Amino acid sequence: MILKHVIESQQFTVPMLVELFNMADGMERIVDRGGTGDYSNRIMASLFYEHSTRTRFSFESAMLRLGGKILATENANQFSSLMQGETLEDSVRVVANYSDVIVIRHNEVGGAARAAEVSSVPVINAGDGKGGQHPTQALLDLYTIHREIKTIDGVKIAMVGNLAEGRTVRSLSYLLGKFERVKLYFIAPKTLRMKQDITDYLQHHNVWYTEEEYLGKIVNEVDVVYMTRLEPAERIGIEPGHFFIDESIMKHLPHKSIVMHPLPRANEISATVDRDPRAAYFRQTRNGILVRMALLVSVLDN
Numbered sequence: 001m002i003l004k005h006v007i008e009s010q011q012f013t014v015p016m017l018v019e020l021f022n023m024a025d026g027m028e029r030i031v032d033r034g035g036t037g038d039y040s041n042r043i044m045a046s047l048f049y050e051h052s053t054r055t056r057f058s059f060e061s062a063m064l065r066l067g068g069k070i071l072a073t074e075n076a077n078q079f080s081s082l083m084q085g086e087t088l089e090d091s092v093r094v095v096a097n098y099s100d101v102i103v104i105r106h107n108e109v110g111g112a113a114r115a116a117e118v119s120s121v122p123v124i125n126a127g128d129g130k131g132g133q134h135p136t137q138a139l140l141d142l143y144t145i146h147r148e149i150k151t152i153d154g155v156k157i158a159m160v161g162n163l164a165e166g167r168t169v170r171s172l173s174y175l176l177g178k179f180e181r182v183k184l185y186f187i188a189p190k191t192l193r194m195k196q197d198i199t200d201y202l203q204h205h206n207v208w209y210t211e212e213e214y215l216g217k218i219v220n221e222v223d224v225v226y227m228t229r230l231e232p233a234e235r236i237g238i239e240p241g242h243f244f245i246d247e248s249i250m251k252h253l254p255h256k257s258i259v260m261h262p263l264p265r266a267n268e269i270s271a272t273v274d275r276d277p278r279a280a281y282f283r284q285t286r287n288g289i290l291v292r293m294a295l296l297v298s299v300l301d302n
């Protein structure tokens with residue numbers, strides 16, 4: 001598969017996703033044997049204007065497993081020429097001269113698209129702003145569902161937490177909307193409900209969804225519980241337990257269902273759930289390496 005940039009989930013078709021997942025399966029064999037030297041003459045720049053552990057490390061690990069090299073700034077807001085007033089566009093034009101692909105996390109919605117507009121090398125969106133997108137997280141989430149549930153058509157998934165601003169759930173909704181008979185259960189406080197651009201998209205594509213305020217009400221119906229983080233300020237005034245999972249909720253989750261989370265978590269998943277084999281969130285992080293290797297190959301072979 002050849003990709004120019006990776007900016008938003010909508011750019012992927014189902015055949016592209018199938019191909020990407022086959023490539024990711026192949027990457028597992030490469031990781032298991034310690035990597036390859038195939039991309040030893042290629043450089044990835046990771047330009048992060050916001051904090052990150054998983055996305056930055058997994059992209060960097062993916063590039064190293066492919067044999068490539070890395071230029072990294074982990075806090076571009078402080079340690080790049082932004083401090084001297086340089087625009088994002090100028091920084092990207094310059095970094096593109098030093099690298100073969102730019103992985104960017106930006107604090108503004110649309111930051112990655114702006115970067116792609118001026119970049120002479122492929123740009124990958126590693127998350128843009130509150131309420132933007134995080135397409136590579138959504139791709140690894142979908143790959144996790146494909147591996148663990150064995151099908152995406154017909155999957156029933158509860159998305160829980162701050163759905164208004166959570167870029168992972170937004171990107172994942174766009175991807176799931178491309179499959180057949182999917183059912184989405186949005187579980188959010190009234191002030192943080194899924195935004196209308198996503199619900200309009202789902203209605204337009206005839207995707208079934210419902211909105212609830214208590215995970216416990218529907219947990220026995222779903223294949224996947226996708227938890228997201230609620231910041232302390234967002235928890236004020238909400239019903240305790242409604243957006244939280246522990247053994248009292250897990251006992252109603254079907255035996256073959258899974259719990260996912262893009263991480264980092266706050267306290268929305270009790271640590272006692274970690275021991276349950278249905279807790280898939282750490283397996284999910286490993287899938288991130290495989291999917292990001294496949295994405296890097298797809299843009300570098302362009």
Ligand code: CP
Nearest residue numbers: 052053054055262263
């Ligand atoms: N899931 C995710 O984007 O994590 P990081 O913020 O650590 O990259």
